[in-house]
Structure formats: C-alpha cells, structure tokens
Amino acid sequence: MAKTQSQNSLGKSKGKRKVDRLPVLKTYKLYLNGGFPRTESGRSWKIEDLNGSTRAHLCRASRKDLRDAVQAAAKARSAWGRKTAYNRGQILYRMAEMLEGKAEEFTQVLQWSQKRTRRHALKEVEAAIDRLVCFGGWADKFPQVLGCANPVAGPYYNFTVPEATGVIAVIAPDAQPLLALVSLLAPPLCAGNTVVALGSESQPAATALFGEVCATSDVPPGVVNLLTGFRQELLPVVRDHRGVDGIHAAVDDAEERRTLELGRAENLKRVRVLDAGAVDWYDPRECHSPYWIEPFLEMKTIWHPSSS
Amino acid sequence: MGHPKQESTVPSLESDKPQGAQGEGEAASHRFDDLAAETLWDYAPAPETVSVPVADRQGLFIDGDFCPSDGKEFFPSINPANEEVLSEIAAATQADVDRAVQAARKALPGWAALPGHERAKYLFRLARRLQERAREFAVLETLDGGKPIKESRDVDIPEAAKHFFYHAGWADKLDYAFPGRQVRPVGVCAQIIPWNFPLLMAAWKLAPALACGNTVVLKPAETTSLTALRLAEILQEIELPPGVVNILTGGGETGAALAAHPKVDKLAFTGSTEVGKKLAQSAAGTGKSLTLELGGKSPNIIFEDASLDQAVEGVIQGIYFNQGHVCCAGSRLFVQEGILPEVLGKLEWRLKSLRVGDPMDKNTDVGAINNREQWQRIQDYLQQGRSEGAVLHQVGDSSLPDRGFWCQPSFFTGVQPSHVVAREEIFGPVLAVMSFRTPEEALQRANNTPYGLAAGIWTDKGSKIFEMAGRLQAGVVWCNTYNRFDASSPFGGFKESGFGREGGLQGLRAYVKLQ
Structure with a gap:
C-alpha cells in the first residue's frame, strides 16, 4: 500500500525504485447535480500530506457554486421525496455497497493529512458504511416510529405523518471527514430531503471522493451535492440562502455555530448544530437514532370527519 | 338543528355534528331554499349574566x-x-x-x-x-x-x-x-x-x-x-x-x-x-x-365534487371564528371555477345570518376586534384590497355598537395572487376568494406562500383528499372540516409558519432533552 500511496503523490516520487510507469492521477472536483464540475471560480487549493508532499488540488467552491448546488437540490426535491421509502432505502444501501467497494481508496485518502494508522482509517470507513446501511433501513420505518394516530375527542380520524423538510445544508467538521459527513447527510437524505454538503476543510479529499459513491448508486442528480471549500466564505451564504430549508452541522467554533443559527432568523430554517468534539461518531446508540432524522421532518397532521 | 341563525360557528368538538354525513347536506340545502324566501328573524338579547369582579x-x-x-x-x-x-x-x-x-x-x-x-x-x-x-x-x-x-x-x-x-x-x-x-x-x-x-x-x-x-x-x-x-x-x-x-x-x-x-x-x-x-x-x-x-395565510380549497353546504359552513368557521384572529384561519379561499357563482351565493347568504355584536350575548357569532391597533390594521387591509382592485363584500346587516372595535365579516372577490390581501396575514374577518381549474393549479397556488400553517380541502373523493393532503405544505390539513383542535393533535407549521409542534406526542419534543 505504501507503494501506491507514494505513487499517488503529485510531488516527486520518494521511492527508491525507478518508476516504470507514470501513474494516472485523479482530479478531484465538486459533485453537483449528478456531475463532476470544477468550481466556476477556477480556484483550487493544495492538499499536502504530513511529509509536505502535494497530494491533490481540491476545488475551492465559490458562493456561486453553492447557489447552483441549492438550485439543483431544490429541483431534485420533489421527485426524491415522492420515491417510495423502500426505494430510497435501497439507494442508501447501494451507497453503502459502493463505499465498501471503495474502502481501500478512502482509507488511503483519510491518511493523507492526519497521522493515523491504516487500521484506524479503515475503521472510519467501515463505520461510515454501517451508518449508510442503518439509515437506509430507517427510510421506511421512521414514519412509524415518529408519526402516530391521535385519539381526538370527537368524530374524526386524525393522524400525524412526518414529511421531509426540503433542502438541507450539511456542514461537516474537520475531524472524521468521511464518517461525520455521512452521519450528518444520511439522516435527512433517507427521509426524502435533498442535501448540499460542505465537507471537512482540513481534510476535504474524502468529500470529493464521496461524490463517486453517490454517482454510482442511483442517487438521482441533485439529490446529493458535495462541495469542498472554506467555511468562512460559505457559511454566511448558507445562512442567508432562502432556498436552504434546514442546516445539519457539526462545528467546533462558537462563532460558526452562531452564524448558522442565525439562519433561523432569515427564513425559519430548521437548524441542528452539534458540538463536533462532543459527538462520539463511532457510537451507534448515539448516531443511529431516529432523532437524527427528526429535526429535518415536518409533522403533518391530517383530520377527516368519521361518520356514516 | 333549528334556525340556521342559531347554528354555532364554534368548533366545539363535543357539540359538533359530524361532517360529511349524507343526510346533513340535503337538510342544509332544504333550509337554504326555505329561507331564501323568508326574512331573517330578530333575536332577543341573551346576555351572559354572571358577573366577574376584576381588581383595579x-x-x-x-x-x-x-x-x-x-x-x-x-x-x-x-x-x-x-x-x-x-x-x-x-x-x-x-x-x-x-x-x-x-x-x-x-x-x-x-x-x-x-x-x-x-x-x-x-x-x-x-x-x-x-x-x-x-x-x-x-x-x-x-x-x-x-x-x-x-x-x-x-x-x-x-x-x-x-x-x-x-x-x-x-x-x-x-x-x-x-x-x-x-x-x-x-x-x-x-x-x-x-x-x-x-x-x-x-x-x-x-x-x-x-x-x-x-x-x-x-x-x-x-x-x-x-x-x-x-x-x-x-x-x-x-x-x-x-x-x-x-x-x-x-x-x-x-x-x-x-x-x-x-x-x-x-x-x-x-x-x-x-x-x-x-x-x-x-x-x-x-x-x-x-x-x-x-403566522399563516392558509388556503381552503373547494372542489366541484364537494358537499357545498358543508364546505361553505367550513369556510365560515375557517375565517370568521374568533373574528379571524386565528393564526391558522382559512384566509385564502380557492373555489373550482364551475362552482364559483354557487359558492359565492351561499357564502353571501350565510354571512347575512352571522350576528356581529355584544360578545357577552350568547347568540353572538362574531365579537369585537381585540384591540385598536389591530382594528386599524384590518381597516388598512380593507382599504388596500379595494385600491388594488379587488371587490369588497360586506353583506351582514348587524348594526354595530357605537363604542368598541368592530369589523363586519368581509370577503374579497376579483383577487389576484399578487394582491396584498392574498399574500399577507390580516388576522381579521377578511377572506380572499379566488378560483382555480385543476387540482394541480390549486396545489401550486395554495403552496405559493412563505407560510405553511394549515390548509383545508373539500371534496368527496378519497383519493383526491390524500393526494392533496400529501402535497399541501401545511402542518395541519383539515379535510372536509376546518379549525378543529385537540390536545392530542399536534399543531404547528411548515416553512415560515414556525417550527416545533404543540399538542400530542410530537408537542412534548420541544420540552425534553433526549440522552
């Protein structure tokens, strides 16, 4: 593996052996509306590994990219919400299958800019796979757990059903770049929301790579959109964008939290901001709960008279 | 049921007659025919006499x-x-x-x-x-x-x-x-x-x-x-x-x-x-x-296949209950084109029998506007509706007291979706009536608002009810009824009508931390 790793490096090979074949390097791009465009701004930033070698150049998404992503997500919303829950569940499961197949590549990428063993990185990938499986399973069950029939005092049939909120912006923290991203994205997604996600800023490659998982899993275009970029530049746009209906974020910084929570004042966004350091991302009891889906559901209560 | 004047506009669940009953609609249309020829009766005052001392x-x-x-x-x-x-x-x-x-x-x-x-x-x-x-x-x-x-x-x-x-x-x-x-x-x-x-x-x-x-x-x-x-x-x-x-x-x-x-x-x-x-x-x-x-600007949608008398009664309850001071008031009425004249006729007739006046009178249907500021706001909206070209209808003949804040139950016709009275929450007894042709158009226009608190659907076709109820962006959807509330039934809105629910199991969520 170490061999592949060094061969993937953009910098000059540190291998002692003579390179007999020049490797084909991957260009990392945004994942937007089902395609892989570069940022419209043409900007990129360099990702180095712990030895200071350049690993890749990532697209630095602009406000315009974010707006385009929201537009794509808004357009995709109705069809995704109206797919059967069974179908959405299978698509999330398919994402897990694809991620499993790419586990090796993700494991490598996760070791680029963080000092961790291969085993440790693989553990993160495996937890992310399990998370997708879990929320794939929730897709056709959470309405039964979170909705109900209500015994109103009168001749009415009355029931409460959860519906997806709409377009959810996901803001992933720096640490656990794959697992946290998937943990924040899968719950709203399984319920029929569409997602615009901004990945880890310090380790963005996993986010860009995750687009390949979505693109090969029958996720319809626009349902998941993945951006790499700088929080300072993009968070205020998320906050102010009226096409964004909710925010699912984990941050370390109090000011970032406040920025995102101000989104409520803009258009009553549904905002759930976690303290990134306080979440045990590996704990299924904490992270596999339907109460991670609930903030991005609208409870609809339907009345009808019942009489003959 | 007696004289329709005595019919309550109050959505009391206990005393409520089940809606959607087959016989009800027929009875209602007979009453309508009989009464059209009659002059409406006067009522003797029926004041509530319990006096409640209030500290200075x-x-x-x-x-x-x-x-x-x-x-x-x-x-x-x-x-x-x-x-x-x-x-x-x-x-x-x-x-x-x-x-x-x-x-x-x-x-x-x-x-x-x-x-x-x-x-x-x-x-x-x-x-x-x-x-x-x-x-x-x-x-x-x-x-x-x-x-x-x-x-x-x-x-x-x-x-x-x-x-x-x-x-x-x-x-x-x-x-x-x-x-x-x-x-x-x-x-x-x-x-x-x-x-x-x-x-x-x-x-x-x-x-x-x-x-x-x-x-x-x-x-x-x-x-x-x-x-x-x-x-x-x-x-x-x-x-x-x-x-x-x-x-x-x-x-x-x-x-x-x-x-x-x-x-x-x-x-x-x-x-x-x-x-x-x-x-x-x-x-x-x-x-x-x-x-x-x-807030809200909730749509009430009547299809051609609805039981019209019940629907009109629901519209009355939806907008004139509590002087229209209801966040989920059905303030936008969408009527399918073919039945618009009939619905307007029934609405007008029913409005004539609403009694506006002394809130302490047990026969009163519409009481006083809660405060002067709100009264002024409603007057401004009535004025603005007319100046934008909508036609104001105030057909009631209750004579209003000299003192206090009063507003005749009103509705506008000739309303365009862009009119202020069709877009902004008035929080008063003012209804904006519009028409539509297809269910798809009704849905689009009903959802075309930043609000999403409640919605009403009137049709006798079950599959249409569920299709509409599923696609209306509203936290409460009343089908063949309106303005029903219950402690066990969650209440609250989509979009800019807020977040969180009150009542029912889901209403507890706002008051607990989950560990």
Missing part, C-alpha cells in the same frame, strides 16, 4: 405570590367591546424578569426531581379546578378579549382544561414517548403568548412544559393578561410549588427582556413571523432551544 390594579405572579412590579409603570387593559378600562396592569421591568427567572431556576431541581406521577397529579388538579371555575374564566376571557361568550365558553376554556388533563397523563410516561432515549427536562422555559386565545395559549405552553419537568416564566399578551393572572390563583389553590410557574405582564419590552435573559434555557413563542424572526436572531449562538408558532 394587578401585578405579577412570582415565586408563588402575587407581587408588585419593581417599576412604577402600569398599562390599562380594556374591554374591546366598549373601550372601558377593566384593570391597570403592571409593566414588568428587567428587575422583575430577573426575579421571575431566578424563581423558576430555584424551583427547577425540585420540580424536575419529582416522580412523574406526582407531577401529573398537580396538573390533573389544575385541569379539574379550571373546569370548576370555567364559567368565571369564560366571562373574563370575553370581557378582556372581545371574543363571543359562546366561543370562550365552548372552546377556549374547555380546551384549556383538556390540555392540562391530557398532558398530566404524560408526566409519568415520557420514557415511552421517546423510545431508546432517556428523557430530561430542558430547564427554565420563557413562554410568550398572543392575545387571540389568551388562556388556551397559556395552557398549550404550560401543560407540556410542566409535564416534562420544566419550570416556566410566562408572559401573556399586553392586551389580554386577565385570565393568565386568574390562572395564577388556581396555581395557588392547587398548591403548585412556588416558582414552578411565574407570570410577567407587560408589552414587547418585557417580552424581549425575558427572551434575552441568559438564564433561560428554552424560548417558546406564538405570534407574528416578524417578531419570531427577531427572537430567533437574539437566541442564535446562546444555546437556547427555540420553538416558534407564527
């Missing part, structure tokens, strides 16, 4: 006691039906807010630690005592707020009692409400409520908060403090531990001070979207949890 000056309720405000400022609470001053109410200051929040904080550990079944018994007691004093509260509510006595008697007070009774039963069952999670109270809750259902909104806020082990500082609306303060008497009677509920009277400044208080853990607000957004701004980054129940 009223203060705050903090830490289990009625106490004077730290400041010297009082504001009058008037009867909107005759503009007479009922009482002078203390305007709570920042120091009062501090005192009340401190009392709530002090009471929190004890109240939260009480076994659920013990907390429950306080709430059951509260519900029972409120039922016992129901008539007194109904009269006081009508005096202070201007709503017809039959509404406060049949809806506001009994529903408030029901809310306490319903939530009492949850107090010891919270572990079953949130499977797989341990339930903890959120802490000290600041609750700010509006003037349209003063006691009922207090009950909506207090009952779930207390059942879940939270303590509360409640601020009633400036124009309707009286029933909340009288509820404090009941809190004393039932021996609720001091500090568990504190009540601060005052206006917007008091509300803002309470909302911004750093020792408050949760903020619950019912009111306008404008104020709700300001509160969301002040809460950002503070760690406070927030639920908002805000």
Whole structure:
C-alpha cells in the first residue's frame, strides 16, 4: 500500500525504485447535480500530506457554486421525496455497497493529512458504511416510529405523518471527514430531503471522493451535492440562502455555530448544530437514532370527519 | 338543528355534528331554499349574566405570590367591546424578569426531581379546578378579549382544561414517548403568548412544559393578561410549588427582556413571523432551544365534487371564528371555477345570518376586534384590497355598537395572487376568494406562500383528499372540516409558519432533552 500511496503523490516520487510507469492521477472536483464540475471560480487549493508532499488540488467552491448546488437540490426535491421509502432505502444501501467497494481508496485518502494508522482509517470507513446501511433501513420505518394516530375527542380520524423538510445544508467538521459527513447527510437524505454538503476543510479529499459513491448508486442528480471549500466564505451564504430549508452541522467554533443559527432568523430554517468534539461518531446508540432524522421532518397532521 | 341563525360557528368538538354525513347536506340545502324566501328573524338579547369582579390594579405572579412590579409603570387593559378600562396592569421591568427567572431556576431541581406521577397529579388538579371555575374564566376571557361568550365558553376554556388533563397523563410516561432515549427536562422555559386565545395559549405552553419537568416564566399578551393572572390563583389553590410557574405582564419590552435573559434555557413563542424572526436572531449562538408558532395565510380549497353546504359552513368557521384572529384561519379561499357563482351565493347568504355584536350575548357569532391597533390594521387591509382592485363584500346587516372595535365579516372577490390581501396575514374577518381549474393549479397556488400553517380541502373523493393532503405544505390539513383542535393533535407549521409542534406526542419534543 505504501507503494501506491507514494505513487499517488503529485510531488516527486520518494521511492527508491525507478518508476516504470507514470501513474494516472485523479482530479478531484465538486459533485453537483449528478456531475463532476470544477468550481466556476477556477480556484483550487493544495492538499499536502504530513511529509509536505502535494497530494491533490481540491476545488475551492465559490458562493456561486453553492447557489447552483441549492438550485439543483431544490429541483431534485420533489421527485426524491415522492420515491417510495423502500426505494430510497435501497439507494442508501447501494451507497453503502459502493463505499465498501471503495474502502481501500478512502482509507488511503483519510491518511493523507492526519497521522493515523491504516487500521484506524479503515475503521472510519467501515463505520461510515454501517451508518449508510442503518439509515437506509430507517427510510421506511421512521414514519412509524415518529408519526402516530391521535385519539381526538370527537368524530374524526386524525393522524400525524412526518414529511421531509426540503433542502438541507450539511456542514461537516474537520475531524472524521468521511464518517461525520455521512452521519450528518444520511439522516435527512433517507427521509426524502435533498442535501448540499460542505465537507471537512482540513481534510476535504474524502468529500470529493464521496461524490463517486453517490454517482454510482442511483442517487438521482441533485439529490446529493458535495462541495469542498472554506467555511468562512460559505457559511454566511448558507445562512442567508432562502432556498436552504434546514442546516445539519457539526462545528467546533462558537462563532460558526452562531452564524448558522442565525439562519433561523432569515427564513425559519430548521437548524441542528452539534458540538463536533462532543459527538462520539463511532457510537451507534448515539448516531443511529431516529432523532437524527427528526429535526429535518415536518409533522403533518391530517383530520377527516368519521361518520356514516 | 333549528334556525340556521342559531347554528354555532364554534368548533366545539363535543357539540359538533359530524361532517360529511349524507343526510346533513340535503337538510342544509332544504333550509337554504326555505329561507331564501323568508326574512331573517330578530333575536332577543341573551346576555351572559354572571358577573366577574376584576381588581383595579394587578401585578405579577412570582415565586408563588402575587407581587408588585419593581417599576412604577402600569398599562390599562380594556374591554374591546366598549373601550372601558377593566384593570391597570403592571409593566414588568428587567428587575422583575430577573426575579421571575431566578424563581423558576430555584424551583427547577425540585420540580424536575419529582416522580412523574406526582407531577401529573398537580396538573390533573389544575385541569379539574379550571373546569370548576370555567364559567368565571369564560366571562373574563370575553370581557378582556372581545371574543363571543359562546366561543370562550365552548372552546377556549374547555380546551384549556383538556390540555392540562391530557398532558398530566404524560408526566409519568415520557420514557415511552421517546423510545431508546432517556428523557430530561430542558430547564427554565420563557413562554410568550398572543392575545387571540389568551388562556388556551397559556395552557398549550404550560401543560407540556410542566409535564416534562420544566419550570416556566410566562408572559401573556399586553392586551389580554386577565385570565393568565386568574390562572395564577388556581396555581395557588392547587398548591403548585412556588416558582414552578411565574407570570410577567407587560408589552414587547418585557417580552424581549425575558427572551434575552441568559438564564433561560428554552424560548417558546406564538405570534407574528416578524417578531419570531427577531427572537430567533437574539437566541442564535446562546444555546437556547427555540420553538416558534407564527403566522399563516392558509388556503381552503373547494372542489366541484364537494358537499357545498358543508364546505361553505367550513369556510365560515375557517375565517370568521374568533373574528379571524386565528393564526391558522382559512384566509385564502380557492373555489373550482364551475362552482364559483354557487359558492359565492351561499357564502353571501350565510354571512347575512352571522350576528356581529355584544360578545357577552350568547347568540353572538362574531365579537369585537381585540384591540385598536389591530382594528386599524384590518381597516388598512380593507382599504388596500379595494385600491388594488379587488371587490369588497360586506353583506351582514348587524348594526354595530357605537363604542368598541368592530369589523363586519368581509370577503374579497376579483383577487389576484399578487394582491396584498392574498399574500399577507390580516388576522381579521377578511377572506380572499379566488378560483382555480385543476387540482394541480390549486396545489401550486395554495403552496405559493412563505407560510405553511394549515390548509383545508373539500371534496368527496378519497383519493383526491390524500393526494392533496400529501402535497399541501401545511402542518395541519383539515379535510372536509376546518379549525378543529385537540390536545392530542399536534399543531404547528411548515416553512415560515414556525417550527416545533404543540399538542400530542410530537408537542412534548420541544420540552425534553433526549440522552
């Protein structure tokens, strides 16, 4: 593996052996509306590994990219919400299958800019796979757990059903770049929301790579959109964008939290901001709960008279 | 059923005739035919005679006691039906807010630690005592707020009692409400409520908060403090531990001070979207949890295959109930094109029989507008609707009293979707009537609003009901009925009508932390 790793490096090979074949390097791009465009701004930033070698150049998404992503997500919303829950569940499961197949590549990428063993990185990938499986399973069950029939005092049939909120912006923290991203994205997604996600800023490659998982899993275009970029530049746009209906974020910084929570004042966004350091991302009891889906559901209560 | 004039516009569940019944529609159309030829009868006054004494000056309720405000400022609470001053109410200051929040904080550990079944018994007691004093509260509510006595008697007070009774039963069952999670109270809750259902909104806020082990500082609306303060008497009677509920009277400044208080853990607000957004701004980054129940511009949609008499009755209930001071009022009526003339005819006929006037008269259908400011706002909207080219219809012939704030039940035709009366919440007895051709068009136009509180659908076709109900962006969808409420039925909106639910299982969520 170490061999592949060094061969993937953009910098000059540190291998002692003579390179007999020049490797084909991957260009990392945004994942937007089902395609892989570069940022419209043409900007990129360099990702180095712990030895200071350049690993890749990532697209630095602009406000315009974010707006385009929201537009794509808004357009995709109705069809995704109206797919059967069974179908959405299978698509999330398919994402897990694809991620499993790419586990090796993700494991490598996760070791680029963080000092961790291969085993440790693989553990993160495996937890992310399990998370997708879990929320794939929730897709056709959470309405039964979170909705109900209500015994109103009168001749009415009355029931409460959860519906997806709409377009959810996901803001992933720096640490656990794959697992946290998937943990924040899968719950709203399984319920029929569409997602615009901004990945880890310090380790963005996993986010860009995750687009390949979505693109090969029958996720319809626009349902998941993945951006790499700088929080300072993009968070205020998320906050102010009226096409964004909710925010699912984990941050370390109090000011970032406040920025995102101000989104409520803009258009009553549904905002759930976690303290990134306080979440045990590996704990299924904490992270596999339907109460991670609930903030991005609208409870609809339907009345009808019942009489003959 | 008697003369249609006597038909209640009140959505009381107990007394309600089931809608959708086959025979009902026929009976209604016969009445319509018979009556079209008749002149409408006059009614002798039927005033509610119970008199309820009101203290000249009223203060705050903090830490289990009625106490004077730290400041010297009082504001009058008037009867909107005759503009007479009922009482002078203390305007709570920042120091009062501090005192009340401190009392709530002090009471929190004890109240939260009480076994659920013990907390429950306080709430059951509260519900029972409120039922016992129901008539007194109904009269006081009508005096202070201007709503017809039959509404406060049949809806506001009994529903408030029901809310306490319903939530009492949850107090010891919270572990079953949130499977797989341990339930903890959120802490000290600041609750700010509006003037349209003063006691009922207090009950909506207090009952779930207390059942879940939270303590509360409640601020009633400036124009309707009286029933909340009288509820404090009941809190004393039932021996609720001091500090568990504190009540601060005052206006917007008091509300803002309470909302911004750093020792408050949760903020619950019912009111306008404008104020709700300001509160969301002040809460950002503070760690406070927030639920908002805000405005609406709810669509009521009648299809050609609906039972039209029932539909028109539902439209009347939807918009003229409580003078239209209802956040979920069905203020946009969409009628399928082919039946528009017939629906307008029936609407006009039915409006003629609505009795507007003395709220204390048991026959009154539409009472006084709650306050002068709101009255002026409604007048402005009526003016604006006409100047934008819509046609105003005020067909009622009730002669309005000389004093007080009154508005004839009104509807506009010739309304364009871009008109202000079709877009903005009026919060008065004003309906905007529009037409549509296809279900798809009805859906698009109904959803074309930043609000998403409620919606009504009238059709006899089941599959159409579910298709529409599924695609309307509204937190409450009434099918072949309108303006029904129940303690077990969650209420709250999509989009800019707020977030969080009140009532039912889902309503508990706002008042618990899950671990």
